[in-house]
Amino acid sequence: MILDSILGLIFVSSTFYLWYRVSAKLPELIAIPDQVITERFHEDSARLRLFLLNIKTWYREQHYQEAFWVIYTKVLYKLHIFLLRLDNGVVALLKRVRENGRAVNGNGNGEYWKQLQPESTPPVTKDNRIREVRVKK
Numbered sequence: 001m002i003l004d005s006i007l008g009l010i011f012v013s014s015t016f017y018l019w020y021r022v023s024a025k026l027p028e029l030i031a032i033p034d035q036v037i038t039e040r041f042h043e044d045s046a047r048l049r050l051f052l053l054n055i056k057t058w059y060r061e062q063h064y065q066e067a068f069w070v071i072y073t074k075v076l077y078k079l080h081i082f083l084l085r086l087d088n089g090v091v092a093l094l095k096r097v098r099e100n101g102r103a104v105n106g107n108g109n110g111e112y113w114k115q116l117q118p119e120s121t122p123p124v125t126k127d128n129r130i131r132e133v134r135v136k137k
Contacts, residue, residue: 058064
């Protein structure tokens with residue numbers, strides 16, 4: 001509950017700060033003429049096309065393809081390791097929260113977490129199955 005409140009407060013404050021910064025820049029952006037914006041857009045798109053053309057010609061050379069795939073696999077491997085470490089951190093955080101919950105709820109017996117555990121489910125029989133609406137013919 002407290003964590004949700006803190007995250008909500010951070011979200012609201014960051015949204016307000018972003019709105020404040022954007023609204024401070026709006027008068028400057030409105031003062032820029034449309035023709036300047038259009039010229040800048042054309043320059044940037046020409047630069048992007050030139051950049052993509054260089055990448056395409058670089059990739060078509062065979063000896064660079066191997067370097068590209070080596071870099072690509074290293075990036076994916078590091079991303080995989082990062083996600084595994086993140087998962088381990090979340091599990092450690094959950095363990096710590098559970099231990100603190102046991103200490104708070106009295107003598108470390110974990111009554112709070114036992115309340116959260118689902119009871120054993122009853123066996124499925126014909127009586128408690130969902131019945132079909134249509135009658136079979």
